[in-house]
Amino acid sequence: MDELIKLRATCVLKCLALTVLSVLSLSPAAAGDETEQLLLEKFRAGNYSSSGADTCLRCHDDAATAASFLQSVHGDTASPHGPMAKLQCETCHGPRGKHRGRNEPMIQFGASANVSPELQNSVCLSCHMQDADESWHLGTHDIEDLACADCHQVHAANDPIRDPVGQVTKCTSCHLEQRAAMNKRSHHPLAGAQAGSVMTCVSCHNPHGSLSEADLNSVSLNDNCVGCHAEFRGPVLWEHEPVVEDCSTCHEPHGSVNDALLAQRAPQLCQGCHASDGHVSRVLDNSSDAFVAGQSCLNCHSQVHGSxxxxxxLLSQ
Ligand code: HEC
Ligand code: HEC
Ligand code: HEC
Ligand code: HEC
Ligand code: HEC
Ligand code: HEC
Ligand code: HEC
Ligand code: HEC
Ligand code: HEC
Ligand code: HEC
Incomplete structure (x- = not known):
């Protein structure tokens, strides 16, 4: 690995090939695949075309591949750190070798990938260590074998995931449960569900992974909530235990059929923990009772988040 780092500093042009090689040699399972073996051979040979993108664009001149790419961040010829300052198209797709069509493969990504997600991602991470690598390998999406290109469109002039609506649409293309939830009666004002909103899944989650449960941006679930709902940060004189412990005991962050994102309505919500003895039992018996009318328990215990x-x-004032 040390050797690799040294080489990366001295040999910018071959560094990507080496990164890919190192992944392949570390990962025999991935290397077992025939296409990956072939691409490994191509990397060893290191036969890059002498005129870079010009060679590729001779044949790949369709608008989707060429024109939009040249308008994208990666197609920026003025960027000193971008692919165009390096091996251009071959920075990502690997050395051309003898490729002139189906005779010899190039690395393909995303939906039509011909190599493992790990190998695809090593190409991206060779430049994007800081943006994604630190938490990437701790996150669920890496464990679930997602590729960077499952979310990012590198050839689009503007990657749709950078737009709030595009982002929520992308996330919910896989996360159907959350898509259903965000359209329920009570929901967070996510882009796509509420016109003009810029709140997205990424307001709470880090798609590149994090150390927290559910890949949250914050160190704990409650920290995430009070990051925006500061009035519930506490501490308060009279605490309500479940509030201090976990807001999601009572709230569904993605949406609910009940008001205020509640998992259940009072009194059932409260009775899940508070035994129906004493005055509480009356709530069950008589539906015209003051205990159940309107907000039921909250009629009297209105300070449910603490006082x-x-x-x-008694959380009543
Ligand atoms: C930053 C890495 C990167 C660079 C540089 C790059 N590509 Fe791509 N290419 C991708 C990814 C990722 C995809 C998958 C589709 C997407 O994300 O937009 C792709 C898709 C393609 C496809 C379509 C294959 C398919 O899977 O449908 C072709 C053809 C292609 N690229 C050719 C080129 C050419 C020609 C260049 C240079 C002008 C180039 N690429 C530069 C990453 C790159
Ligand atoms: C002589 C013409 C020619 C040249 C030069 C060429 N390609 Fe291709 N390439 C093709 C053809 C033909 C295909 C197969 C496309 C198909 O069947 O849809 C292909 C397929 C691909 C694919 C797979 C995507 C797909 O749709 O199958 C990628 C990625 C790719 N080329 C990248 C490159 C890159 C990068 C370069 C430059 C280093 C390059 N090509 C140079 C003709 C060429
Ligand atoms: C040769 C280095 C290099 C490689 C390889 C590379 N990138 Fe980048 N990428 C860059 C640079 C440079 C930028 C612009 C950074 C900036 O402006 O801060 C960038 C920007 C981005 C952005 C932000 C785009 C935006 O709209 O602002 C995304 C997302 C991204 N890259 C994803 C990828 C993915 C996915 C891959 C692999 C398919 C990849 N990159 C491969 C160098 C690279
Ligand atoms: C689950 C979807 C998803 C996956 C997988 C994913 N990303 Fe991202 N990425 C995003 C989203 C969403 C953003 C936009 C975050 C924002 O706008 O705050 C982003 C932003 C970025 C940026 C721009 C960062 C910035 O600060 O501007 C880069 C670079 C990037 N991703 C690289 C990668 C790389 C490299 C991989 C693979 C190792 C990857 N991403 C995998 C969803 C994803
Ligand atoms: C290509 C499909 C795909 C896309 C797109 C996708 N995810 Fe995921 N995501 C998964 C899979 C698979 C899992 C693991 C199974 C599960 O929890 O549903 C997962 C898990 C998660 C988890 C749970 C993490 C944990 O530790 O429990 C969160 C949060 C998440 N994704 C957020 C996002 C966000 C935010 C986006 C959009 C930026 C996104 N996902 C886009 C496939 C995807
Ligand atoms: C207001 C903050 C917030 C927003 C916005 C948000 N989430 Fe979550 N998400 C959470 C919290 C907190 C959890 C963990 C506790 C829970 O599920 O009750 C979670 C859990 C998850 C999980 C894991 C679920 C499981 O059952 O393990 C997935 C997947 C997920 N979110 C995806 C998404 C997607 C996709 C979006 C956008 C449509 C999104 N989230 C928007 C806060 C949020
Ligand atoms: C990125 C900021 C943000 C985060 C993080 C966040 N919220 Fe919200 N929340 C909002 C916004 C904006 C609204 C809607 C406007 C309002 O009512 O203040 C809202 C509304 C709510 C509502 C009222 C919904 C209704 O239908 O009346 C509840 C309950 C709520 N959030 C609970 C939570 C919980 C629990 C968490 C943590 C899992 C959380 N929020 C995290 C921004 C956030
Ligand atoms: C014991 C159950 C319970 C817990 C735990 C809980 N809440 Fe609530 N929350 C409620 C109930 C009931 C309501 C609706 C009645 C009301 O407005 O007080 C509500 C309403 C809200 C509202 C919308 C109304 C308003 O006052 O703005 C927000 C925002 C909210 N809660 C945030 C949080 C946050 C943040 C946490 C964690 C720190 C949390 N809740 C923990 C029961 C709970
Ligand atoms: C997840 C379990 C849970 C839920 C749900 C819950 N509570 Fe509590 N509640 C507690 C615990 C634990 C205490 C502290 C009990 C103790 O110290 O004896 C408490 C204390 C109280 C107290 C203070 C009385 C005392 O003895 O300290 C009141 C009043 C109260 N809860 C009302 C409610 C109401 C109203 C709801 C519904 C909106 C509710 N609780 C939902 C667990 C819960
Ligand atoms: C009409 C007002 C009122 C309503 C409605 C009400 N309470 Fe109370 N609650 C009180 C008063 C007054 C006390 C203190 C005297 C007592 O114990 O009866 C109390 C005490 C409590 C206590 C602490 C004493 C104990 O029994 O452990 C809890 C917990 C509690 N209530 C929960 C609830 C729950 C849950 C509901 C809804 C199912 C509810 N309350 C509805 C007025 C009310």
Whole structure:
């Protein structure tokens, strides 16, 4: 690995090939595949075309591949760190070798990939260590074998995932449960569900992975919530235990058929924890009772998130 790092510093042009090679040699399972073996041979041979993108564009001159790519960040010829300053198309697709069609493969990504996600991603990560690598290998999407190109469109002039609506649409193309939830009666104002909103899944989650549960952006679930809902940060004089522990005990972050994203309505919500003895049992018996009318328990215990009132022990003021 040390050797690789040294080489990366001295030999910019061959560094990508080496990164890919190192992944292949570390991962015998991936290397077993025939196409990957062939691409490995091509990397060893290192037969890059002498005129870079010009060679490729002779044949690949369709608008989707060429024109939009040249308008994208990666097609920027002025960027000193981008692919165009390096091996151009072959930075990502590997050395041309004898490729002039189906006779010899090039590395393909995303939906039509011909190599493992790990190998595809090693190409991207060779430049994007800081953006994605630190948490990427801790995250669920890496464990689930997602490729960078499952979310990112490198050849589009503007990657749709950088737009809020495009982003939510992309996430919910796989996450159908969350797509259904965000259209329920009570929901966070996500782009796509609420016109003009810029809130997205990424307001709460890091798609590149994180150390927290559910790949949240924050160190804990409650930290995530109070990051925006600061009024519930606490501490308060009279705490309500479940609030301090986990907001999602009562709330469904993605959407709910009940008001205020509640998992259940009061009194059922409250009775899940509070035994129906004493005054509480009356709630079950008589539906015209003051205990169940309107907001039921909340009619009296209105400070369900905790109270700072000197006599707020019962969360009633
Ligand atoms: C930054 C890495 C990168 C560079 C540089 C790059 N490509 Fe791509 N290419 C991709 C990815 C990723 C895809 C998959 C589709 C997408 O993400 O838009 C792709 C798709 C393609 C496809 C379509 C294959 C398919 O899977 O449908 C062709 C052809 C292609 N690229 C040719 C080129 C040519 C020619 C150049 C140079 C002008 C080039 N690429 C530069 C990453 C790159
Ligand atoms: C002599 C013409 C020619 C040249 C030069 C050429 N290609 Fe191709 N390439 C093709 C043909 C033909 C295909 C097969 C396309 C098909 O069947 O749809 C292909 C397929 C591909 C694919 C797979 C995508 C697909 O649709 O199958 C990629 C990626 C690719 N080429 C990248 C490159 C890159 C990068 C270069 C430059 C280093 C390059 N090609 C140079 C003709 C060429
Ligand atoms: C040769 C280095 C290099 C490689 C390889 C590379 N990138 Fe990039 N990428 C860059 C540079 C440079 C930028 C522009 C960074 C900036 O402006 O801060 C960029 C920007 C991006 C962005 C932000 C785009 C935007 O709209 O602002 C995304 C997403 C991205 N790359 C994804 C990828 C993916 C996915 C791959 C692999 C298919 C890849 N990159 C391969 C160098 C590279
Ligand atoms: C699950 C979808 C998903 C996957 C997989 C994914 N990304 Fe991203 N990526 C995003 C989203 C969403 C953003 C936009 C974040 C934002 O706008 O704040 C992003 C942003 C980026 C950026 C721009 C960062 C910036 O600060 O501007 C880069 C670079 C990038 N991703 C690279 C990668 C690389 C490399 C991989 C693979 C190792 C990858 N991504 C995998 C969803 C994904
Ligand atoms: C190509 C499909 C795909 C796309 C696109 C995708 N994901 Fe995922 N994601 C998965 C899979 C598979 C899992 C693991 C199974 C599960 O939890 O559903 C997962 C898991 C997750 C998890 C749970 C993490 C955990 O540790 O429990 C979160 C959060 C997540 N994705 C957010 C996102 C966000 C945000 C986006 C859009 C930026 C996105 N996903 C786009 C496939 C995808
Ligand atoms: C307001 C913050 C927030 C937003 C916005 C958000 N999530 Fe979540 N998500 C969470 C929290 C908190 C959890 C973990 C606890 C839970 O599911 O109750 C979670 C869990 C998940 C999980 C794992 C679910 C499981 O059952 O393990 C997935 C997948 C997921 N979110 C995807 C998404 C997608 C896709 C979007 C956008 C449509 C999104 N989330 C928007 C906060 C959010
Ligand atoms: C990125 C900021 C952000 C984060 C993080 C966030 N919220 Fe929200 N939340 C909002 C916005 C914006 C609204 C809608 C406007 C409002 O009512 O303040 C909202 C509304 C709500 C509502 C009222 C919904 C309704 O239908 O009346 C509840 C309940 C809620 N959030 C709970 C949570 C919980 C629980 C978490 C943590 C899992 C969380 N929020 C994380 C921004 C956020
Ligand atoms: C014991 C159940 C419970 C827990 C745990 C809980 N809430 Fe609530 N929350 C409720 C109920 C009931 C309502 C609706 C009645 C009301 O407005 O007080 C509500 C309403 C809300 C609202 C919308 C109304 C408003 O006052 O703005 C937000 C935002 C909210 N909660 C955020 C949070 C956050 C953040 C946490 C974690 C720190 C949390 N909740 C934990 C029960 C709970
Ligand atoms: C996840 C379980 C849980 C849920 C759901 C829950 N609580 Fe609690 N609640 C507790 C715990 C634990 C305490 C602390 C009990 C103790 O100290 O004896 C508490 C304390 C209270 C107290 C203070 C009385 C006391 O003895 O300290 C009131 C009042 C109360 N809850 C009302 C409600 C209401 C109203 C709801 C529904 C909106 C509700 N709770 C939902 C677990 C829950
Ligand atoms: C009409 C007002 C009112 C309503 C409605 C009400 N409470 Fe109470 N609650 C009180 C008062 C007053 C006390 C203190 C005296 C007592 O114990 O009866 C109390 C005490 C409590 C306590 C602490 C004492 C104990 O029994 O452990 C809890 C927990 C509690 N209520 C939960 C609930 C729940 C859950 C609901 C809804 C199912 C509810 N309350 C509905 C007025 C109300």
């Amino acid at each position: 700072n009132h000197p006599s707020g022990a």
